[in-house]
Amino acid sequence: MRPVLATFTAVLLALAPSTGETxxxxxxxxxxxxxxxxxxxxxxxxxxxxxxxxxxxxxxxPRPGLDESEDGLEPPDGVAPIPPIDKELTVRRGDxxxxxxxxxxxxxxxxxGAIRALKKVYDLRRLQPGTEIFLQLQPPHTDKESTSxxxxxxxAASDIEISVLRTGPQSYAAKRFDRTLVxxxxxxxxxxxxxxxxxxxxxxxxxxxxxxxxxxxxxxVDFQRDVQPGDSFEVMYERLTDEAGEPVREGDIIVASMTLxxxxxxxxxxxxxxxxxxxxxxxxxSAQKSLLRTPTDAARISSGFGKRRHPILGYTRMHRGIDxxxxxxxxxxxAGDGVVEKAGWAxxxxxxxxxxxxxxxxxxxxxxxxxxxxxKVGARVKQRQVIGSIGASGRVTGPHxxxxxxxxxxxxxxxxxxxxxxxxxxxxxxxxxxxGVADAKHKMLTFRTQRKRQASMLDQ
Numbered sequence: 457m458r459p460v461l462a463t464f465t466a467v468l469l470a471l472a473p474s475t476g477e478t479x480x481x482x483x484x485x486x487x488x489x490x491x492x493x494x495x496x497x498x499x500x501x502x503x504x505x506x507x508x509x510x511x512x513x514x515x516x517x518p519r520p521g522l523d524e525s526e527d528g529l530e531p532p533d534g535v536a537p538i539p540p541i542d543k544e545l546t547v548r549r550g551d552x553x554x555x556x557x558x559x560x561x562x563x564x565x566x567x568x569g570a571i572r573a574l575k576k577v578y579d580l581r582r583l584q585p586g587t588e589i590f591l592q593l594q595p596p597h598t599d600k601e602s603t604s605x606x607x608x609x610x611x612a613a614s615d616i617e618i619s620v621l622r623t624g625p626q627s628y629a630a631k632r633f634d635r636t637l638v639x640x641x642x643x644x645x646x647x648x649x650x651x652x653x654x655x656x657x658x659x660x661x662x663x664x665x666x667x668x669x670x671x672x673x674x675x676x677v678d679f680q681r682d683v684q685p686g687d688s689f690e691v692m693y694e695r696l697t698d699e700a701g702e703p704v705r706e707g708d709i710i711v712a713s714m715t716l717x718x719x720x721x722x723x724x725x726x727x728x729x730x731x732x733x734x735x736x737x738x739x740x741x742s743a744q745k746s747l748l749r750t751p752t753d754a755a756r757i758s759s760g761f762g763k764r765r766h767p768i769l770g771y772t773r774m775h776r777g778i779d780x781x782x783x784x785x786x787x788x789x790x791a792g793d794g795v796v797e798k799a800g801w802a803x804x805x806x807x808x809x810x811x812x813x814x815x816x817x818x819x820x821x822x823x824x825x826x827x828x829x830x831x832k833v834g835a836r837v838k839q840r841q842v843i844g845s846i847g848a849s850g851r852v853t854g855p856h857x858x859x860x861x862x863x864x865x866x867x868x869x870x871x872x873x874x875x876x877x878x879x880x881x882x883x884x885x886x887x888x889x890x891x892g893v894a895d896a897k898h899k900m901l902t903f904r905t906q907r908k909r910q911a912s913m914l915d916q
Contacts (some may be wrong), residue, residue, distance in 0.1 A: 467608070499859045506608060524748075525586060537597075538699070540592045540594050540595075541592070541594075541595060542592055543591040544588060544591075545559060545560050545589045546586065546587070546588055546589070548585060549582065550812060553571060553574070553580045553583055554567050557571075557591070560593075561603055562591065562603075562605045565626045566604060566626055569626040569628050570608060570628045570646065571578060573630040574608075578618050582612070587611070588611070589608055590610060590611075593605060594606050601823075605650045605891070606622050608620040614635070614705045615635045616633070616635060617632075618630065618632055618635065635698060636698070637696040637697065638697050639694050639696055639707055640697055642900055643660035643691070643692050643900075644689075644691050644693070645667070645688070645689070646658060646659035646692075647686070647785060648684070648686065648687045649685055650685070652679060656689075659754060662695075664705075665691060665709060667753075669712050669714075671840060672743055673712075673714055673721070673723075673743075674750060675744065676721075677716065680757065681735070683716065687716045688714075689712070689714045689715070690711075691713070692709070692899065693709045693710055694706070694707025697726065708725060709735075710725050710896065711725070711896050714781065724736055724889070724893055725734040726881070726885075726889050729885060732879070734879065736889065740889055741881075742879040742880065743878070744839070744879070746792050746817070747819065747870075747873065748789065748839065751788055751789045752769065752788050757780060757781075777820070777859050777867070778869075778870050778871065779857065779858050779859075780846075780857045780859060781855070782857065783846070784825050784855045785845045785847075786846040786857075787842045787844075788841065788844045788857055789839075789841065789842060789847075790796075790811055790840065790841045791813075792817075792819070793837065794812050794814075794836070794837060795834065795835070795836055796810070796811055796812040796831055796832060796836075796837060797811065797833065799827055799833060801849075802850075803850065803851075804851035805823065805850050806842065806848075807823070807825070807826065807844065808822045808824070808850075809822065809843055809844060811837060811843075817861065820858075820859070820860040821843065821857060821859060822845075822857070822860075823847060823849050825845045825847020825848065825849065826844055826845050827844045828845075831843045831844065861873060875904065
């Protein structure tokens with residue numbers, strides 16, 4: 457059964473504990489102790505005073521000509537060593553790395569030296585607000601000295617850690633370490649009382665997973681109208697943790713299930729032999745359709761398709777699309793794969809994009825606040841790719857998205873089009889998929905049993 461799990465999804469390999477995990481990368485060549493172990497041991501055996509505090513230096517390829525007296529951090533004769541100071545700083549919005557170090561009390565010369573070393577292993581423009589920076593500083597031993605920077609450590613990304621160590625007066629070396637992330641399978645189940653968002657929050661399902669769940673079903677479900685109190689969802693997903701077992705980020709959804717008005721649809725993640733990955737129902741039919749019904753999130757329909765009295769012109773005319781009201785800046789997605797036919801200003805439509813999806817269908821998006829970078833005539837786009845954001849450009853009374861679908865050049869109601877089915881599994885792929893579905897169902901049943909047992913214990 458293991459080969460089936462391997463082809464079904466890489467995540468399902470994590471359903472059983474792994475015995476062959478790769479150990480985290482060791483920080484080779486770096487001495488993280490205050491003094492070499494052999495030296496401290498020998499001093500203790502001789503009854504001598506342990507050596508004073510020493511700065512962290514590379515144990516491999518030392519700087520030529522540099523000895524302990526040149527770093528300027530050794531205390532003068534007869535002066536007791538001062539232990540280093542640890543500081544933790546948080547990157548604020550608008551901060552530069554130099555500004556963070558200055559706020560931590562790092563001298564300008566040390567800041568410049570550390571940044572020179574950092575730029576060799578990390579693009580400081582990628583530094584995100586909220587990142588925690590750990591500093592170690594050496595206080596001055598005398599009034600004639602100043603504080604010196606010993607080291608910097610921070611997690612640059614979920615799987616990357618950066619360390620900077622002092623190698624001499626205002627000179628530093630930086631290293632980048634890959635963090636070992638371990639995938640673990642998590643489970644969530646929720647019942648809608650007021651909204652799907654609240655149900656997900658009550659079930660402690662991460663917002664990123666809930667957003668992906670909505671994306672999976674957005675081809676067939678209008679989440680503003682179709683989800684009612686009493687409906688429910690179930691999801692089994694991957695959560696990546698660090699070496700200490702702390703969650704770092706969310707992975708992929710493995711199995712998703714939604715029950716709407718008593719009808720349940722379950723989708724399973726599967727990778728074919730050719731490398732194509734998608735979500736399929738139990739019959740091997742892809743969940744992906746040709747066009748999205750709603751090309752934006754968190755929006756309500758403010759005006760439907762058909763004749764209406766124009767709010768600005770004051771007379772009745774045909775409304776050739778659907779208006780989705782949402783806050784300015786809300787992302788707008790491409791309703792399907794296609795090629796951009798027009799992107800720019802279009803009179804009363806304001807900022808406007810039109811995409812050709814195949815020989816028959818086109819979609820149009822009007823009154824945008826902005827058009828995303830790279831969206832220009834001839835550009836190819838993927839389904840759910842962000843192409844712009846909701847705004848109030850052109851002839852409008854407020855921010856909204858005007859969405860049109862054209863079939864053979866004629867405007868049609870986006871809510872009434874019949875969407876073509878996506879890819880369907882066949883042959884050996886279908887056989888392996890069905891075997892994987894059986895394993896996934898068993899795992900889901902285990903989670904349900906555990907959940908019921910926990911609920912029963914709480915009731916008691």
